[in-house]
Amino acid sequence: MRGRVATVLVHLARLGIALLSLLPLYWAVIISLRQSGQPPTTTLEWWPQSFHWDTYAEVFRTVPMARYARNSLFVVSLALPLTLLTASLAGFALTQLTTAWRQRLVTASVALLLVPGLAVWTFRFHILNLLGLVDTLWALIVPGLAGGSPLFVLLFYWAYWRVPHELYESARLDGADAWTVWRLVALPLARPTTIAAALLAFVLYWGDFTTPVLYIYSTKMYTLPIGLQLLRQMDETNLPLLMAAAVMMALPIVVFVVLVQVLFLRDRSLANMVDIE
Amino acid sequence: MVPEVGASPSSMAQPRGVKRRAAWVRDSYRRQNALFLAPYLLGTLVLVVVPALMTLAVSFTDYQGIQAPTWVGLDNFRRLTETPLVRFSLYNTLIFVVAAVPLRLLGSLGLALLLDGRRGGGLARAAAFLPTVLPETAYALVWLWILNPVSGPLNLMLGALGLPAPAWMAEAGTARLAIVLMALMQVGEGFVVLLVARQMVPAGVYEAAEVDGANRWQGFWHITLPLIMPWILLLLSRDLIVSVQNTFTPSFVLAYGGPYYSTTFLPLLIFELSFDFMDWGLASAVLVIVYAWILLLIWGARNLIEGLRRREVSDAR
Structure with missing residues:
Protein backbone atom coordinates (compact mmCIF):
# COMPACT_ATOMS: atom_id res chain seq x y z
CA MET A 1 0.00 0.00 0.00
CA ARG A 2 2.72 2.48 0.96
CA GLY A 3 4.55 1.53 -2.20
CA ARG A 4 1.52 2.36 -4.33
CA VAL A 5 1.09 5.79 -2.73
CA ALA A 6 4.76 6.53 -3.39
CA THR A 7 4.37 5.53 -7.04
CA VAL A 8 1.35 7.81 -7.48
CA LEU A 9 3.28 10.68 -5.85
CA VAL A 10 6.24 10.15 -8.18
CA HIS A 11 3.94 10.21 -11.21
CA LEU A 12 2.24 13.38 -9.99
CA ALA A 13 5.61 15.05 -9.43
CA ARG A 14 6.68 14.04 -12.95
CA LEU A 15 3.51 15.48 -14.40
CA GLY A 16 4.08 18.69 -12.42
CA ILE A 17 7.62 19.03 -13.75
CA ALA A 18 6.49 18.43 -17.33
CA LEU A 19 3.72 21.03 -17.06
CA LEU A 20 5.96 23.57 -15.35
CA SER A 21 8.59 23.15 -18.08
CA LEU A 22 6.07 23.66 -20.85
CA LEU A 23 4.23 26.53 -19.15
CA PRO A 24 6.39 29.47 -20.41
CA THR A 42 -4.59 42.07 -16.37
CA THR A 43 -6.36 38.79 -15.69
CA LEU A 44 -4.67 35.44 -15.90
CA GLU A 45 -5.63 33.55 -19.06
CA TRP A 46 -5.32 29.79 -19.35
CA TRP A 47 -6.94 29.51 -22.76
CA PRO A 48 -6.62 31.65 -25.94
CA GLN A 49 -9.39 34.27 -26.10
CA SER A 50 -9.12 34.65 -29.87
CA PHE A 51 -7.31 33.06 -32.82
CA HIS A 52 -5.67 35.87 -34.77
CA TRP A 53 -3.32 33.81 -36.93
CA ASP A 54 -2.69 37.02 -38.84
CA THR A 55 -0.35 38.10 -36.02
CA TYR A 56 2.08 35.47 -37.33
CA ALA A 57 1.94 36.93 -40.84
CA GLU A 58 2.35 40.43 -39.37
CA VAL A 59 5.83 39.43 -38.12
CA PHE A 60 6.99 39.04 -41.73
CA ARG A 61 5.50 42.41 -42.71
CA THR A 62 7.12 44.24 -39.77
CA VAL A 63 10.72 43.12 -40.30
CA PRO A 64 12.29 41.22 -43.22
CA MET A 65 11.90 37.97 -41.30
CA ALA A 66 11.85 35.85 -44.48
CA ARG A 67 15.36 37.02 -45.36
CA TYR A 68 16.57 36.32 -41.81
CA ALA A 69 15.01 32.86 -41.98
CA ARG A 70 16.80 32.21 -45.29
CA ASN A 71 20.11 33.30 -43.73
CA SER A 72 19.52 31.07 -40.70
CA LEU A 73 18.65 28.11 -42.90
CA PHE A 74 21.76 28.69 -45.01
CA VAL A 75 23.96 28.65 -41.90
CA VAL A 76 22.32 25.55 -40.42
CA SER A 77 22.28 23.59 -43.68
CA LEU A 78 26.05 24.01 -44.06
CA ALA A 79 27.24 24.11 -40.44
CA LEU A 80 25.22 21.12 -39.21
CA PRO A 81 26.53 18.49 -41.69
CA LEU A 82 30.05 19.96 -41.44
CA THR A 83 29.96 19.68 -37.65
CA LEU A 84 28.71 16.09 -37.72
CA GLY A 91 36.03 11.16 -32.48
CA PHE A 92 36.77 8.02 -34.50
CA ALA A 93 40.39 8.98 -35.08
CA LEU A 94 40.85 9.48 -31.33
CA THR A 95 39.96 5.81 -30.73
CA GLN A 96 42.61 4.71 -33.26
CA LEU A 97 45.51 6.60 -31.68
CA THR A 98 48.21 5.16 -29.44
CA THR A 99 47.25 5.20 -25.75
CA ALA A 100 49.55 8.10 -24.87
CA TRP A 101 48.24 10.42 -27.60
CA ARG A 102 44.66 9.37 -27.02
CA GLN A 103 44.83 10.23 -23.34
CA ARG A 104 46.51 13.55 -24.04
CA LEU A 105 43.92 14.66 -26.61
CA VAL A 106 40.90 13.41 -24.63
CA ALA A 119 37.14 33.63 -23.31
CA VAL A 120 38.03 34.11 -26.97
CA LEU A 131 40.43 35.71 -42.89
CA GLY A 132 37.94 38.19 -44.36
CA LEU A 133 34.98 36.45 -42.68
CA VAL A 134 33.69 39.25 -40.42
CA ASP A 135 30.23 40.39 -41.49
CA THR A 136 29.66 37.31 -43.63
CA LEU A 137 27.53 34.27 -42.79
CA TRP A 138 30.75 32.22 -42.96
CA ALA A 139 31.69 33.66 -39.56
CA LEU A 140 28.78 31.60 -38.18
CA ILE A 141 29.63 28.47 -40.19
CA VAL A 142 33.37 28.25 -39.64
CA PRO A 143 33.19 26.72 -36.10
CA GLY A 144 31.64 23.69 -37.84
CA LEU A 145 35.03 23.01 -39.41
CA ALA A 146 36.41 22.48 -35.91
CA GLY A 147 33.74 19.96 -34.91
CA GLY A 148 31.41 22.66 -33.52
CA SER A 149 32.42 22.07 -29.93
CA PRO A 150 34.73 19.62 -28.12
CA LEU A 151 31.53 18.20 -26.63
CA PHE A 152 30.51 16.73 -30.01
CA VAL A 153 33.96 15.24 -30.60
CA LEU A 154 33.88 13.65 -27.13
CA LEU A 155 30.34 12.30 -27.63
CA PHE A 156 31.46 10.54 -30.80
CA TYR A 157 34.70 9.40 -29.18
CA TRP A 158 32.83 7.79 -26.25
CA ALA A 159 30.40 6.09 -28.64
CA TYR A 160 33.15 4.69 -30.90
CA TRP A 161 35.26 3.67 -27.91
CA ARG A 162 32.48 1.34 -26.68
CA VAL A 163 32.46 -0.56 -29.98
CA PRO A 164 34.55 -3.76 -29.56
CA HIS A 165 37.91 -2.96 -31.10
CA GLU A 166 38.12 -6.38 -32.77
CA LEU A 167 35.51 -5.08 -35.23
CA TYR A 168 37.81 -2.25 -36.34
CA GLU A 169 40.82 -4.57 -36.36
CA SER A 170 39.21 -7.27 -38.47
CA ALA A 171 38.02 -4.67 -40.99
CA ARG A 172 41.55 -3.33 -41.17
CA LEU A 173 42.97 -6.82 -41.70
CA ASP A 174 40.52 -7.21 -44.55
CA GLY A 175 42.30 -4.27 -46.11
CA THR A 180 35.98 2.69 -44.89
CA VAL A 181 36.27 1.45 -41.31
CA TRP A 182 34.64 4.68 -40.11
CA ARG A 183 31.90 4.64 -42.73
CA LEU A 184 30.99 0.94 -42.72
CA VAL A 185 31.80 -0.17 -39.16
CA ALA A 186 31.90 2.76 -36.74
CA LEU A 187 29.26 5.14 -38.08
CA PRO A 188 26.31 2.66 -38.30
CA LEU A 189 26.97 1.46 -34.75
CA ALA A 190 26.82 4.97 -33.30
CA ARG A 191 23.53 6.06 -34.85
CA PRO A 192 21.92 7.22 -31.56
CA THR A 193 24.95 9.40 -30.85
CA THR A 194 24.79 10.89 -34.34
CA ILE A 195 21.12 11.76 -33.80
CA ALA A 196 21.86 13.28 -30.39
CA ALA A 197 24.74 15.31 -31.82
CA ALA A 198 22.55 16.43 -34.74
CA LEU A 199 19.90 17.67 -32.31
CA LEU A 200 22.43 19.53 -30.16
CA ALA A 201 24.21 21.01 -33.20
CA PHE A 202 20.89 22.17 -34.65
CA VAL A 203 20.12 23.88 -31.33
CA LEU A 204 23.58 25.46 -31.35
CA TYR A 205 23.38 26.99 -34.84
CA TRP A 206 19.66 27.74 -35.06
CA THR A 219 21.21 44.14 -41.78
CA LYS A 220 20.97 41.88 -44.82
CA MET A 221 23.22 39.31 -43.11
CA TYR A 222 21.06 39.12 -39.97
CA THR A 223 19.83 35.72 -38.81
CA LEU A 224 16.57 34.92 -36.98
CA PRO A 225 17.81 35.50 -33.40
CA ILE A 226 18.94 39.01 -34.37
CA GLY A 227 15.63 39.52 -36.16
CA LEU A 228 13.81 38.76 -32.93
CA GLN A 229 15.92 41.26 -31.03
CA LEU A 230 15.25 43.83 -33.77
CA LEU A 231 11.51 43.24 -33.42
CA ARG A 232 11.78 43.81 -29.67
CA GLN A 233 13.69 47.06 -30.19
CA MET A 234 11.02 48.33 -32.58
CA ASP A 235 8.11 47.89 -30.17
CA GLU A 236 8.63 46.25 -26.84
CA THR A 237 4.96 46.58 -25.90
CA ASN A 238 3.51 44.66 -28.86
CA LEU A 239 3.56 41.37 -26.98
CA PRO A 240 1.35 39.35 -29.38
CA LEU A 241 3.75 40.10 -32.24
CA LEU A 242 6.87 39.35 -30.18
CA MET A 243 5.46 36.08 -28.87
CA ALA A 244 4.38 35.01 -32.37
CA ALA A 245 7.96 35.51 -33.56
CA ALA A 246 9.36 33.65 -30.54
CA VAL A 247 6.96 30.73 -31.02
CA MET A 248 7.86 30.45 -34.71
CA MET A 249 11.54 30.35 -33.86
CA ALA A 250 11.04 27.76 -31.14
CA LEU A 251 8.81 25.53 -33.26
CA PRO A 252 11.52 23.67 -35.25
CA ILE A 253 13.32 22.79 -31.99
CA VAL A 254 10.11 21.51 -30.39
CA VAL A 255 9.36 19.43 -33.49
CA PHE A 256 12.93 18.08 -33.52
CA VAL A 257 12.84 17.09 -29.82
CA VAL A 258 9.43 15.43 -30.14
CA LEU A 259 10.46 13.60 -33.34
CA VAL A 260 13.62 12.27 -31.74
CA GLN A 261 11.66 11.18 -28.68
CA VAL A 262 8.85 9.51 -30.63
CA LEU A 263 10.64 8.07 -33.68
CA PHE A 264 13.98 6.99 -32.32
CA LEU A 265 13.59 6.48 -28.62
CA ARG A 266 10.05 5.48 -27.78
CA ASP A 267 10.71 4.03 -24.35
CA ARG A 268 14.29 5.12 -24.12
CA SER A 269 15.22 8.59 -22.99
CA LEU A 270 17.23 11.41 -24.49
CA ALA A 271 19.81 10.37 -21.95
CA ASN A 272 20.17 6.97 -23.54
CA MET A 273 21.14 8.63 -26.78
CA VAL A 274 24.24 10.07 -25.23
CA ASP A 275 24.74 7.04 -23.04
CA ILE A 276 28.18 6.42 -21.72
CA GLU A 277 27.39 2.91 -20.62
CA MET B 1 43.79 -5.92 -50.62
CA VAL B 2 46.70 -6.58 -48.31
CA PRO B 3 48.57 -9.75 -49.28
CA GLU B 4 48.48 -12.10 -46.34
CA VAL B 5 51.95 -12.72 -45.06
CA GLY B 6 52.96 -16.31 -45.63
CA ALA B 7 49.88 -17.08 -47.67
CA SER B 8 51.73 -18.13 -50.78
CA PRO B 9 55.27 -19.24 -51.63
CA SER B 10 55.85 -16.09 -53.70
CA SER B 11 55.27 -13.82 -50.72
CA MET B 12 57.65 -16.02 -48.72
CA ALA B 13 60.23 -15.37 -51.35
CA GLN B 14 59.89 -11.58 -51.04
CA PRO B 15 59.55 -10.95 -47.34
CA ARG B 16 61.06 -7.51 -47.72
CA GLY B 17 58.55 -6.23 -50.28
CA VAL B 18 55.65 -7.58 -48.27
CA LYS B 19 56.90 -5.94 -45.12
CA ARG B 20 57.31 -2.67 -46.90
CA ARG B 21 53.80 -2.94 -48.33
CA ALA B 22 52.34 -3.79 -44.90
CA ALA B 23 54.19 -0.85 -43.39
CA TRP B 24 52.90 1.41 -46.13
CA VAL B 25 49.34 0.31 -45.48
CA ARG B 26 49.81 0.84 -41.76
CA ASP B 27 51.28 4.29 -42.32
CA SER B 28 48.57 5.30 -44.75
CA TYR B 29 45.99 4.29 -42.13
CA ARG B 30 47.79 6.53 -39.67
CA ARG B 31 47.98 9.34 -42.19
CA GLN B 32 44.24 9.10 -42.82
CA ASN B 33 43.66 9.14 -39.09
CA ALA B 34 45.74 12.27 -38.72
CA LEU B 35 43.74 13.80 -41.57
CA PHE B 36 40.50 13.04 -39.70
CA LEU B 37 41.79 14.85 -36.63
CA ALA B 38 43.23 17.78 -38.56
CA PRO B 39 40.07 19.96 -38.91
CA TYR B 40 39.29 19.65 -35.19
CA LEU B 41 42.84 20.28 -34.00
CA LEU B 42 43.58 23.02 -36.54
CA GLY B 43 40.21 24.71 -35.97
CA THR B 44 40.70 24.64 -32.21
CA LEU B 45 44.19 26.08 -32.67
CA VAL B 46 43.01 28.94 -34.90
CA LEU B 47 39.70 29.70 -33.16
CA VAL B 48 40.60 29.06 -29.51
CA VAL B 49 44.33 28.76 -28.76
CA VAL B 50 45.61 31.63 -30.92
CA PRO B 51 42.92 34.13 -29.76
CA ALA B 52 43.65 33.15 -26.15
CA LEU B 53 47.39 33.79 -26.61
CA MET B 54 46.64 37.12 -28.32
CA THR B 55 44.43 38.10 -25.37
CA LEU B 56 47.20 37.23 -22.95
CA ALA B 57 49.71 39.37 -24.87
CA VAL B 58 47.38 42.34 -25.39
CA SER B 59 46.42 42.47 -21.70
CA PHE B 60 49.82 44.10 -21.07
CA THR B 61 49.32 46.74 -23.76
CA ASP B 62 47.21 49.73 -24.66
CA TYR B 63 45.29 48.77 -27.77
CA GLN B 64 42.29 50.56 -29.26
CA GLY B 65 42.24 48.60 -32.52
CA ILE B 66 43.65 51.33 -34.75
CA GLN B 67 47.30 51.86 -33.85
CA ALA B 68 49.66 49.05 -32.97
CA PRO B 69 49.49 47.99 -29.30
CA THR B 70 51.90 49.78 -26.96
CA TRP B 71 53.37 48.09 -23.89
CA VAL B 72 51.97 49.42 -20.61
CA GLY B 73 52.96 46.63 -18.22
CA LEU B 74 50.42 45.98 -15.49
CA ASP B 75 48.55 49.24 -16.10
CA ASN B 76 45.39 47.48 -17.34
CA PHE B 77 45.22 45.37 -14.20
CA ARG B 78 45.51 48.49 -12.06
CA ARG B 79 42.69 50.07 -14.07
CA LEU B 80 40.57 46.97 -13.43
CA THR B 81 40.36 47.76 -9.74
CA GLU B 82 39.69 51.45 -10.44
CA THR B 83 36.92 51.15 -13.05
CA PRO B 84 33.52 51.11 -11.31
CA LEU B 85 31.83 49.26 -14.18
CA VAL B 86 34.36 46.40 -13.96
CA ARG B 87 34.07 46.15 -10.19
CA PHE B 88 30.29 46.25 -10.29
CA SER B 89 30.07 43.60 -12.99
CA LEU B 90 32.43 41.29 -11.08
CA TYR B 91 30.21 41.79 -8.01
CA ASN B 92 27.05 40.99 -10.05
CA THR B 93 28.69 37.89 -11.48
CA LEU B 94 29.70 36.69 -8.02
CA ILE B 95 26.14 37.11 -6.74
CA PHE B 96 24.77 35.25 -9.73
CA VAL B 97 27.19 32.36 -9.33
CA VAL B 98 26.57 32.00 -5.58
CA ALA B 99 22.78 32.03 -6.09
CA ALA B 100 22.40 30.09 -9.32
CA VAL B 101 25.05 27.36 -9.39
CA PRO B 102 24.11 25.43 -6.19
CA LEU B 103 20.41 25.67 -7.05
CA ARG B 104 21.04 24.52 -10.63
CA LEU B 105 23.04 21.56 -9.37
CA LEU B 106 20.34 20.59 -6.87
CA GLY B 107 17.71 20.98 -9.59
CA SER B 108 19.66 18.73 -11.98
CA LEU B 109 20.09 16.09 -9.29
CA GLY B 110 16.41 16.24 -8.27
CA LEU B 111 15.24 15.90 -11.86
CA ALA B 112 17.67 13.05 -12.51
CA LEU B 113 16.37 11.11 -9.49
CA LEU B 114 12.70 11.83 -10.14
CA LEU B 115 12.67 11.23 -13.89
CA ASP B 116 14.90 8.17 -13.80
CA GLY B 117 12.54 5.41 -14.73
CA ARG B 118 13.56 2.49 -16.82
CA ARG B 119 9.83 2.43 -17.67
CA GLY B 120 7.95 5.55 -18.76
CA GLY B 121 8.70 9.16 -17.93
CA GLY B 122 10.10 9.66 -21.42
CA LEU B 123 7.84 12.57 -22.31
CA ALA B 124 8.43 14.22 -18.91
CA ARG B 125 12.16 13.96 -19.62
CA ALA B 126 11.73 15.56 -23.05
CA ALA B 127 9.59 18.34 -21.49
CA ALA B 128 12.14 19.04 -18.74
CA PHE B 129 14.89 19.13 -21.38
CA LEU B 130 13.03 21.53 -23.68
CA PRO B 131 13.63 24.92 -21.95
CA THR B 132 17.38 24.28 -22.19
CA VAL B 133 17.38 23.80 -25.96
CA LEU B 134 14.91 26.55 -26.93
CA PRO B 135 16.59 29.35 -28.91
CA GLU B 136 18.01 31.78 -26.35
CA THR B 137 16.41 34.89 -27.83
CA ALA B 138 12.99 33.27 -28.09
CA TYR B 139 13.28 32.05 -24.48
CA ALA B 140 14.32 35.53 -23.29
CA LEU B 141 11.40 37.16 -25.17
CA VAL B 142 8.96 34.74 -23.55
CA TRP B 143 10.30 35.83 -20.15
CA LEU B 144 9.91 39.47 -21.16
CA TRP B 145 6.19 38.65 -21.16
CA ILE B 146 6.16 36.39 -18.09
CA LEU B 147 8.04 38.99 -16.01
CA ASN B 148 5.89 41.96 -17.05
CA PRO B 149 5.09 43.58 -13.68
CA VAL B 150 1.48 44.50 -14.51
CA SER B 151 0.11 41.96 -16.96
CA GLY B 152 2.72 39.17 -16.86
CA PRO B 153 1.35 35.76 -15.84
CA LEU B 154 3.93 35.33 -13.05
CA ASN B 155 2.80 38.42 -11.14
CA LEU B 156 -0.87 37.70 -11.85
CA MET B 157 -0.35 34.28 -10.31
CA LEU B 158 1.54 35.65 -7.33
CA GLY B 159 -1.25 38.20 -6.87
CA ALA B 160 -3.91 35.52 -6.97
CA LEU B 161 -2.03 33.65 -4.25
CA GLY B 162 -1.89 36.82 -2.16
CA LEU B 163 1.89 37.10 -2.51
CA PRO B 164 3.78 40.34 -3.22
CA ALA B 165 4.26 41.14 -6.91
CA PRO B 166 7.82 42.37 -7.54
CA ALA B 167 8.78 44.78 -10.32
CA TRP B 168 11.25 42.20 -11.74
CA MET B 169 13.35 43.75 -14.52
CA ALA B 170 12.47 47.28 -13.42
CA GLU B 171 14.38 46.99 -10.14
CA ALA B 172 18.02 46.12 -9.57
CA GLY B 173 17.64 43.41 -6.94
CA THR B 174 14.73 41.56 -8.52
CA ALA B 175 16.28 41.87 -12.00
CA ARG B 176 19.20 39.70 -10.88
CA LEU B 177 16.75 37.30 -9.23
CA ALA B 178 14.82 37.06 -12.52
CA ILE B 179 17.99 36.09 -14.42
CA VAL B 180 18.69 33.41 -11.77
CA LEU B 181 15.10 32.14 -12.13
CA MET B 182 15.50 31.84 -15.90
CA ALA B 183 18.76 29.93 -15.46
CA LEU B 184 17.06 27.55 -13.00
CA MET B 185 14.68 26.30 -15.68
CA GLN B 186 17.54 25.49 -18.04
CA VAL B 187 19.22 22.60 -16.26
CA GLY B 188 18.71 20.08 -19.08
CA GLU B 189 22.39 19.44 -19.61
CA GLY B 190 23.21 18.68 -15.98
CA PHE B 191 20.06 16.63 -15.61
CA VAL B 192 20.91 14.43 -18.62
CA VAL B 193 24.49 13.91 -17.42
CA LEU B 194 23.36 12.88 -13.92
CA LEU B 195 20.61 10.69 -15.34
CA VAL B 196 23.22 8.79 -17.35
CA ALA B 197 25.59 8.65 -14.37
CA ARG B 198 22.78 7.30 -12.20
CA GLN B 199 21.91 4.62 -14.74
CA MET B 200 25.52 3.50 -14.85
CA VAL B 201 25.24 2.33 -11.23
CA PRO B 202 24.70 -1.43 -11.55
CA ALA B 203 21.28 -2.56 -10.27
CA GLY B 204 22.95 -5.40 -8.39
CA VAL B 205 24.50 -2.95 -5.94
CA TYR B 206 21.03 -1.85 -4.81
CA GLU B 207 19.75 -5.39 -4.54
CA ALA B 208 22.66 -6.29 -2.28
CA ALA B 209 21.96 -3.21 -0.14
CA GLU B 210 18.28 -4.10 0.08
CA VAL B 211 19.17 -7.56 1.33
CA ASP B 212 21.21 -5.82 4.02
CA GLY B 213 18.07 -3.87 4.98
CA ALA B 214 18.91 -0.44 3.53
CA ASN B 215 15.98 1.84 2.69
CA ARG B 216 15.70 4.19 -0.31
CA TRP B 217 17.27 7.18 1.42
CA GLN B 218 20.23 5.10 2.66
CA GLY B 219 20.57 3.68 -0.83
CA PHE B 220 20.82 7.18 -2.27
CA TRP B 221 23.11 8.56 0.43
CA HIS B 222 25.55 5.66 0.68
CA ILE B 223 25.48 4.21 -2.84
CA THR B 224 24.19 6.55 -5.54
CA LEU B 225 25.69 9.80 -4.30
CA PRO B 226 29.28 8.56 -3.81
CA LEU B 227 29.21 6.76 -7.16
CA ILE B 228 28.01 9.75 -9.17
CA MET B 229 30.15 12.25 -7.23
CA PRO B 230 32.83 12.60 -9.97
CA TRP B 231 30.09 13.62 -12.43
CA ILE B 232 28.64 16.10 -9.95
CA LEU B 233 32.08 17.65 -9.48
CA LEU B 234 32.66 17.89 -13.23
CA LEU B 235 29.24 19.53 -13.64
CA LEU B 236 29.96 21.91 -10.77
CA SER B 237 33.22 23.04 -12.38
CA ARG B 238 31.54 23.48 -15.75
CA ASP B 239 28.57 25.34 -14.32
CA LEU B 240 30.77 27.74 -12.36
CA ILE B 241 31.87 29.22 -15.68
CA VAL B 242 29.34 28.18 -18.33
CA SER B 243 26.29 29.46 -16.44
CA VAL B 244 28.00 32.86 -16.33
CA GLN B 245 28.49 32.78 -20.09
CA ASN B 246 24.80 31.92 -20.53
CA THR B 247 23.69 35.16 -18.85
CA PHE B 248 24.72 37.07 -21.98
CA THR B 249 21.57 36.69 -24.05
CA PRO B 250 18.97 37.11 -21.25
CA SER B 251 20.65 40.21 -19.83
CA PHE B 252 21.18 41.61 -23.34
CA VAL B 253 17.63 41.01 -24.58
CA LEU B 254 15.69 41.75 -21.38
CA ALA B 255 17.39 44.88 -20.13
CA TYR B 256 20.79 45.35 -21.82
CA GLY B 257 22.58 45.01 -18.50
CA GLY B 258 20.19 47.29 -16.62
CA PRO B 259 18.53 48.55 -14.59
CA TYR B 260 21.44 50.49 -13.05
CA TYR B 261 23.92 47.94 -14.49
CA SER B 262 22.48 45.32 -12.11
CA THR B 263 22.47 42.60 -14.81
CA THR B 264 25.80 43.59 -16.36
CA PHE B 265 27.59 40.29 -15.85
CA LEU B 266 31.05 39.40 -17.13
CA PRO B 267 30.05 38.50 -20.73
CA LEU B 268 28.24 41.80 -21.30
CA LEU B 269 31.15 43.68 -19.70
CA ILE B 270 33.65 42.04 -22.05
CA PHE B 271 31.35 42.73 -25.02
CA GLU B 272 31.02 46.40 -24.01
CA LEU B 273 34.74 46.91 -23.37
CA SER B 274 35.82 45.30 -26.65
CA PHE B 275 33.15 46.25 -29.14
CA ASP B 276 31.69 49.51 -27.75
CA PHE B 277 34.64 51.15 -25.98
CA MET B 278 37.25 49.45 -28.22
CA ASP B 279 39.39 49.18 -25.10
CA TRP B 280 40.92 45.84 -26.09
CA GLY B 281 43.69 46.14 -23.48
CA LEU B 282 41.29 46.44 -20.56
CA ALA B 283 38.97 43.77 -22.03
CA SER B 284 41.96 41.42 -22.28
CA ALA B 285 42.88 42.09 -18.65
CA VAL B 286 39.34 41.08 -17.62
CA LEU B 287 39.72 37.96 -19.74
CA VAL B 288 43.02 37.10 -18.06
CA ILE B 289 41.12 37.01 -14.75
CA VAL B 290 38.61 34.70 -16.44
CA TYR B 291 41.51 32.49 -17.63
CA ALA B 292 42.89 32.29 -14.09
CA TRP B 293 39.42 31.28 -12.91
CA ILE B 294 39.10 28.60 -15.64
CA LEU B 295 42.55 27.18 -14.86
CA LEU B 296 41.64 27.05 -11.17
CA LEU B 297 38.44 25.17 -12.04
CA ILE B 298 40.23 22.69 -14.31
CA TRP B 299 42.89 22.11 -11.68
CA GLY B 300 40.32 21.81 -8.90
CA ALA B 301 38.05 19.41 -10.82
CA ARG B 302 41.03 17.23 -11.74
CA ASN B 303 42.32 17.01 -8.19
CA LEU B 304 38.92 16.41 -6.59
CA ILE B 305 38.00 13.66 -9.04
CA GLU B 306 41.45 12.05 -8.78
CA GLY B 307 41.18 12.19 -4.99
CA LEU B 308 37.79 10.45 -5.07
CA ARG B 309 39.14 7.73 -7.35
CA ARG B 310 42.11 7.11 -5.09
CA ARG B 311 39.86 6.88 -2.04
CA GLU B 312 37.58 4.44 -3.87
CA VAL B 313 40.55 2.24 -4.74
CA SER B 314 41.83 2.26 -1.14
CA ASP B 315 38.29 1.55 0.14
CA ALA B 316 38.03 -1.39 -2.21
CA ARG B 317 41.19 -2.81 -0.70
Missing part, protein backbone atom coordinates in the same frame (compact mmCIF):
# COMPACT_ATOMS: atom_id res chain seq x y z
CA LEU A 25 6.03 28.35 -24.02
CA TYR A 26 2.31 27.72 -23.56
CA TRP A 27 1.77 31.22 -22.19
CA ALA A 28 3.65 32.60 -25.18
CA VAL A 29 1.38 30.68 -27.58
CA ILE A 30 -1.77 32.02 -25.86
CA ILE A 31 -0.71 35.65 -26.12
CA SER A 32 0.59 35.21 -29.69
CA LEU A 33 -2.96 34.47 -30.87
CA ARG A 34 -4.23 37.89 -29.90
CA GLN A 35 -4.46 40.68 -32.43
CA SER A 36 -1.12 42.39 -33.10
CA GLY A 37 -0.79 45.58 -31.04
CA GLN A 38 -3.57 44.64 -28.64
CA PRO A 39 -2.48 45.30 -25.04
CA PRO A 40 -2.57 42.28 -22.72
CA THR A 41 -5.27 41.94 -20.08
CA LEU A 85 31.33 15.08 -40.27
CA THR A 86 34.34 16.70 -38.60
CA ALA A 87 33.31 15.73 -35.06
CA SER A 88 32.50 12.15 -36.03
CA LEU A 89 35.78 11.68 -37.91
CA ALA A 90 37.80 13.28 -35.11
CA THR A 107 42.11 15.19 -21.48
CA ALA A 108 42.67 18.37 -23.49
CA SER A 109 39.17 18.09 -24.97
CA VAL A 110 37.58 17.63 -21.53
CA ALA A 111 39.53 20.66 -20.28
CA LEU A 112 38.26 22.61 -23.31
CA LEU A 113 34.70 21.88 -22.14
CA LEU A 114 35.43 24.21 -19.25
CA VAL A 115 36.50 27.07 -21.55
CA PRO A 116 33.49 29.25 -22.36
CA GLY A 117 33.15 31.01 -25.70
CA LEU A 118 33.51 34.42 -24.12
CA TRP A 121 35.34 36.51 -28.21
CA THR A 122 37.60 39.53 -28.57
CA PHE A 123 40.45 38.12 -30.57
CA ARG A 124 38.46 35.61 -32.56
CA PHE A 125 37.14 38.83 -34.11
CA HIS A 126 40.68 39.71 -35.23
CA ILE A 127 41.28 36.22 -36.65
CA LEU A 128 37.98 36.22 -38.55
CA ASN A 129 38.80 39.73 -39.75
CA LEU A 130 42.18 38.55 -41.08
CA ALA A 176 39.83 -1.52 -45.30
CA ASP A 177 41.30 1.97 -45.05
CA ALA A 178 40.41 4.30 -42.17
CA TRP A 179 37.65 6.04 -44.15
CA GLY A 207 19.48 29.67 -31.80
CA ASP A 208 22.92 31.27 -31.87
CA PHE A 209 22.51 34.89 -30.80
CA THR A 210 26.01 35.67 -29.58
CA THR A 211 28.07 35.01 -32.72
CA PRO A 212 26.01 37.24 -35.04
CA VAL A 213 25.89 39.97 -32.38
CA LEU A 214 29.68 39.90 -32.25
CA TYR A 215 30.61 39.42 -35.89
CA ILE A 216 27.69 40.47 -38.15
CA TYR A 217 26.84 44.12 -38.81
CA SER A 218 24.97 44.43 -42.14
